[in-house]
Amino acid sequence: MCDPQRINSVALATAVKQGGRRGNMMKRTLLCALLLAVTTAIPAGAANLVKTYSYFSIGGSTLEDIEKQLSKHGPQVKSTGSRHPGATQMAFTTRISYARQAGSCRIADAVVTLKVKVILPEWRRPRKADADVKLFWDTLSADIKRHEERHVEIAKNHARELEDALKATYPQKDCDAAKAKAAEITAAVLARHDRAQVQFDRVESVNFESRILRLMRYRIERIQNGQLPPA
Template sequence: MKRSMLGMKQSLACALLLAVTPLPAGAANLVKTYSYFAIGGSTLEDIEAQLSKRGPEVKSTGMRHPGATQMAFTTRISYAQTSSSCRIADAVVTVKVKVILPEWRRPRKADADVRLFWDTLSADIKRHEERHVEIAKNHGRELEEALKATYPQKNCDAAKAKAAAITAAVLASHDRAQLQFDRVESVNFESRILRLLRYRMERIGNGQLPPA
C-alpha cells in the first residue's frame, strides 16, 4: 500500500501544478463560492483514476486537476476632472472566485489506510486552493491601493491609460505569484503529504481525531 500511495502522490504533485483558471480581468472585496465534483473508488488507484477523469479541466495546462480555483477580477474606477487635470477619485476592486473541490463518495469496503490517505489529501487540496484565493485577494488589495495613490494626470484619457497600466502590472505580478506558489507546492508535495499523514495518525492515536 505504501508504494501505491507514493505513486499517487507523485502523479498528483504534477496535477496540482497550475490548478488556477484565470477568467476575465484583477481584490479588496471577495466573493467566493464552492463547487464539488463527485468521485468514487475503493482503492488509491481508483481514486487517482477518478480524479484524472472527473477533475476540473484547466485551459492553461489542458489537463484535469484534483482541484481548481476560477478567478474573475473586476475594477470600478471613478474620475474627478478639473480644467487642468483629471485624477482617480475612487477605485473598488472585487475578485470573484469559484473553488472546485473533489468529494469522495466513500464505499463501505474502502480500507482504513485509503480513508486516512483521502482525508489527508482532500484537506491538502482545499488548503492549496484557499491559498490561491488568498494570493488573489492580496493582489486585489494591492491594485486598489495603487489606483487610489496615483497622481493627477493632464486629462482623463491619460488617467485611464495610467489606470490600465497599473492594472496590467499588478495582474502580471499576481500571475507570477500564483505560478511560483504552484512550483513550490509541487516540489514539496510528497514530503508534505507524508508529514501530514504522520500528524493525522498521531492525532488519531491521541484521541484528538476519530479513526478514519
C-alpha cells in the same frame, strides 16, 4: 491550481462615472455538483471578495481507483490545458471613477472586486474501502482545500494591492491619460499576481510527496492521541 480571468469595467466621471501540476495523484469527477455561495467580508477600504464553492463526488475503493477518477474527471484548467485535483476560477473586476479638474484629471475612486469559485472533491466511500484508504483520502482532500484557499489568498492580496495603487495615482493631464495610467497599473499588478500563482504551484508540486507523508504521520498521531476519530 488557479484559473484567472480579468474583467475591467472602467468608469468615467466629471463627477462622471462609467459605471494556476501537483503530481499525477490529484484530479477528479464532475458528478453531483453542489454549489454553495458564500460572500466573505474583507476589512473596510480593501477589495471586495465574492467566493463560492463547488463540490463534486468521486468513487473508488482503492488508492488506484481514486487516482484514476481524479486523473480522468478533474476540472480542466484553461491556463495549463490539463486536469487538476482542485481548481480555483477567479475574475478581477475594476470599477473606476474619474474627476476632471482645471487642467487635469484624477482617479476619484476605485473598487476592485474579486470573484472566485473554488472547486473541491467529495469522495463517496464504499463500504469495502479500507481504513488506510480513508486515512489517505482525508489527508489528501484537506491538502487540496488548503492549496486552493491559498490561491484565493494570493489573489485577494493582489486585489487589495491593485485597489490601493489605483487610488494612489497622481492626477494626469486629462482623463484619457488617467485611463491609460489605470490600465498600466492594472496590467502590472495582474502580471505580478499571475507570477505569484505560478510560483506557488511550482513550490507545491515539488514538495507534494513529502508534504502528504508528513501530514499523514501527523494525522495518525492525532488519531492515536484521541484528537481525531479513527479512520
